[in-house]
Structures are given as structure tokens and as C-alpha cells.
Amino acid sequence: MRRASANGIVVQVIELDALTKRYGDTTAVAGLTFTVRPGRITGFLGPNGAGKSTTLRMVLGLNAPSSGTVTVAGRPFGELPRGLRHVGALLDAADVHGGRDAAGHLWALARSNRIPRARVAEVLDAVGLESVARRRIGGFSLGMKQRLGIATALLGDPPVLLFDEPFNGLDPEGVLWVRGLFKRLAAEGRTVFVSSHLMSEMENTADHLVVIGRGRLIADESLAEFSARSAGRRVVVRSPEAARLAAVLTDEGAVVSPGGEESLTVTGMPVERVGELAFEHRVLLRELSGHGASLEAAFMELTADSVEYLAGDRR
């Protein structure tokens, strides 16, 4: 089981192999197989009810898989006697006892893993909660609880970090800060696995995307590859020589439709390439712009068949 070679090398990856979780007749997670690698932020995307949280709970050994396996650095996490130095996790910011103060909460967790008390102040400082260390968690806003959850994940200075919907409840500054933190953690060589149901949150955060829908793997690719899926992208170009340009672009494989008044709408070709071709063929341009089909749209398109809960008018 242990993914260690003879010289003791352990790669801090999360490996899912045909991971499945069934609750009675419903299959929450259906045979997920993918690997989350160190040194980058892996976004874990899917609509609500896609099975993201169930998957993360299985990674942490909280829920037992119906079949399949999931390991962290070659071992099922649940077999470890202590976890904080191996995996830091924020599953649900509400998974705290509201009657405890922030410092007491962190100290109880740190102590169970024999992490020194000074670390509690360090992580509170790192997430900006040092001034409310002695306030009861019950009075915290969701954003403050998210920060506390992130502090908990950082306690053991772990090589692997999991965050389930960490952006919920954060103000814009908070979102920027969390993004910066994740980038730094990944740059330090850690494995950072972040779930979200919003593509817009991942667009500026993740390096790599794992997309699931209805418990099944839909995509496992880099953000760049994912962007390339945005087939619906349109380029609008305006030129006095629209007809000549249209011919050039069509020759290069683009689909061109005239938009009236010297204007063309081009699909199937990135905006940069349209500009290059115009330059090479000495066509004067008065406008060149890329439109539509954001990553968000690509994500929606990709998961359209697997959205669990649709508002009435979209059904």
C-alpha cells in the first residue's frame, strides 16, 4: 500500500482509486479515480450535491467508502494515530463547539497532536483572528469561522491541505487573502485541494481542476486545458476589408459569420490567432475583441447534465 520506494521517498499525493459511496439506493460518489499532486492548487469543482464533501470526508477517513480506496501519501488517512501533521483540513467552518473560545478550541486540537501551545497564537495571527482569540466561537460570523477553520488546518504545518468551500462567507478582502494563502502553500510544495461549486472562485485560484457531477468524474485537467474547452468563445472583429479577412480566417479553420457594417463574428479560433492572421495578411483592424464563453460558461455546459437541484424555470 505504502507509496514509498526503497530509499524512503514518500510523495504527498492524495490518490483516489474507484472510490465509491452509496447511501441506500443513492450513489453519492461513483468510482472516482484521480490523483491530487503537490506544488499546485487543485480545484475540486461540481454543482451542489455532486459528492464533493462526501469525497473529502472519505479522504479524511470520516466516512467509510462503500468500495474503492483513497490514500494520502500512500496510506489511508484513518489509519494514522494523529492527523494534524499529515493533513490539514477545513471541512465545514461550522464544525466547532460554539461554547469554546477560539484559542481554547485550537489548543485542545493542538494538544491532542502534541503541537506546542505557541503554534496556536501563530496560526491565529496568520489568519488575522489574534484579537478575538478569547471570544467564544458561537459569536463569530461565518467569515471568522472560515478563518478559524483555516487556522485549524494550518496547526500541524501539514504537507497536504484540504478545504471544502473555503470562500463561503468571506468578504472580498478575505477571498483575496485566502487565494494568496493557497498560492503560497502550493508554492511551498504542499498539496492543496480546494472544493467549490463556483467556477468564478476557482478561475483565479486553481492550477488544476477536478470536476465532478453526480458523483462521477467529468474532467481532470489543467486550468489551461479546461479553458480550451470553452468552445463557444466568440471573437468580434471589425475591418474595412471584412470580406478579405473572412476568407483568410475561414482558410485557417475558423467559422466566420458577417455581423454587418464591416463586422465579423468568429468562432473556433482564439482572439490572439485572429489578430496574428490579420497582421500577417496586412488587414487593417478597427476592432478586435473576445467575448462570452467564460470558464463559468464552460463549467455550466460541462455539468449541465449532472446538476442535482435546478430552479423550477430551468427544468
Place this chain on the structure above:
Amino acid sequence: MTALTALTALTVPVAEPRARFTDLLASEWIKIRSLRSVAWATGASGLLVVFMNLAAAMSDYVNWFDYGEPVRADFFPDWSIEAAFTQGAVMVGFLAVSAIGAVLVASEYGTGMIRTTFAAVPARRAVMAAKLLVAAALFTVWGAVVATVSFFGSQAILSWRGVGVPIGHPGAVRVVVASALIAPVAVLVGMGLAALLRHVASSIVVAVGLLLLAPALINSQREWLIQVDNLFPLTAWMRLSELATDVPAPYLTLGGAWAVLGVWAVVATGLAAVVVKRDP
């Protein structure tokens, strides 16, 4: 942002100190200590139990000359010792302590804190064992203080009427020890039920049913019902709190009564150890 140290050695296993059970005990102790509601409930219920016992002794002191001559003549030692540990106070203690036990476990499940705990310490049985052990130790001390104060306080009051039982009296130490040890039994029962039910209110209802209601409802001279009644900790405590050493069958022997208390503690612990394996 000094809190994060860059990982320089990603390709080596995580270096960490050996896992010790004492770390879990310390962690659970921090958890109990950092909940103000638990501290209040523990302190207040202890004061209430002591107050009820001392009030009983005080009432005997005040009403002494209203008691008939035969009552006064028979007062020492059995009635004296009853004033130290009144049944009402013991029932209040059972209720309060088992409820605190239920809250300690069920609130961790109810709030979701248990998932944070198990993500930090995947060894769930060890966590639950530490939790039970810390609470049992706390309430052993609580029981010892409450029983000791109740005994010496009430007997000091009764000694003003010349009927105080000295601690050296045959059986007196056993009564005090039994009255102290029902506290850890009660807290373990509350915790075991909460580990099973994961819900504060239902755990308390079942704990009260088992610890207080069931033995109170069984009120019969039929032998088999007496034997059923013998299985409950309240009955066992009532037997242990009598100074008499020998009572006729089918009532509990002293050894039997101790065994009943022990079995309840063991079964509650075992129950928690089994159900902790379910998905939290």
C-alpha cells in the same frame, strides 16, 4: 505571516512525535475546562446535592424534639446516615451528572466538532476512551468532594443532638465511597448513551429513564421483579448506602451491588467504544 514554514523536505515522511494517549487525555481535559456551561453545571449541581443533604440533617436537628421518643431512640446510626445521603439528593445528582455526561458527548456530535476532532485524531476509539476517562476522573473527584462534605457536614449537625455517626463506624466509609462512585457511573452512562444516540435531549431522557424512572416504577414484592430492580444503579446505591452488611435474598448482597455499579460503567464504556466506529 511568520506562521508558515516552507516545506523543504516534501519527499520524506512527516516527522512527528510518537502518539501518546496522555496527549488525548490532556486535550479532552482542555475541552471540558474550556466550556463554561459545563463548569457551571458541575459546580451548581454539586452545591445543590450538598445543600439538600445538609438541609435534611438541619431539619432533623430543628425538628428533633417533635420526633417521638421511639424515633429518637432508634435514630442512631441508620437514620443519621440517611440524612447524609438523602434519596432526593442522590436522584438530583444522578440526573445532573448523567445529563452533563450526555451533553459532553452529544454536543460534540451535534455541533459537528466531532468531525474536526476525528480529522485531528483519526484513532477514534482512543479519543472516545480519553473522553470517558477524563470525565469519569473529574466526576470521581466531584463525587468524592460532594460525598465527603455531605457526610461530615450532616454528621456534624446531627452530633449537636448526639446522633452523629463517626467515619470509623462500621460501614460508614463504604457508604461514603459508594455515594462518591455513583457519580462516575452516572457520567459514563450519560456519555455512552449520547455516543449511541448523538442527540442531547434523547440521551438525557433515556438516561433518566434508566437511572431514575425504571427503578422507581418497579415497586413490587415479587421476587423476579425485585431481581430486575436489583440490576439498576440506583437500587445498588440504596443497598450500599445502608449500614447493614447482610440482607436476605433476593435483595442485593454488598458484592452484588458493587458489581452492578461496575457492570454499568463497563457496559456504557463498551457501548461508546463500539458505536464510535460509525460515520460521524
